[in-house]
Amino acid sequence: QQQVKQSPQSLIVQKGGISIINCAYENTAFDYFPWYQQFPGKGPALLIAIRPDVSEKKEGRFTISFNKSAKQFSLHIMDSQPGDSATYFCAASKGNYQLIWGAGTKLIIKP
């Protein structure tokens, strides 16, 4: 019940395309859903986060879609660029610090 399942494990997208990464959770008590971006050799950096009282949040080219009834949330990267190539992690928690992390998606944007 504590798991967060992330898919796909890896993703290749052409430059300018839309990258979509999906996550599903079980624990209905979760109230905080962040996405992190991690470049090789670096620590994760918070990209965007959402709480369950909204269904969508957009920041620049990054959008989180949240479906509370299906217990799913996804990250959309519009107009994907080579600089977006990184590993992306979804996470969930009740409160913020005991984050339960997905396994990660390695995203490659082809020029």
Next chain:
Amino acid sequence: NAGVMQNPRHLVRRRGQEARLRCSPVKGHSHVYWYRQLPEEGLKFMVYLQKENIIDESGMPKERFSAEFPKEGPSILRIQQVVRGDSAAYFCASSPSSMIGGNTEAFFGQGTRLTVV
């Protein structure tokens, strides 16, 4: 304006030795969190500390692992008598106030990659 500094970046230890991982939080941050990341996996919470106090260590193995965040100096994650299964990347994060129930973001260091041979 330095971020979270972790050292060493890479650490190699033989089985049975001790590993000491250091984390200097962002200046002014008094809340520190340690996470472990195995290859191809997400981070797993280990421990949450505030200056001189352990707030939550529920994710840390009861034996061989300990953490501290003294009044002065960096936070230390200590692993005694390391085994091969301890090989992982260990990340430290810090925040200016408690993240519990709030909107405070935690900032991550670059991690220490521990290899046990």
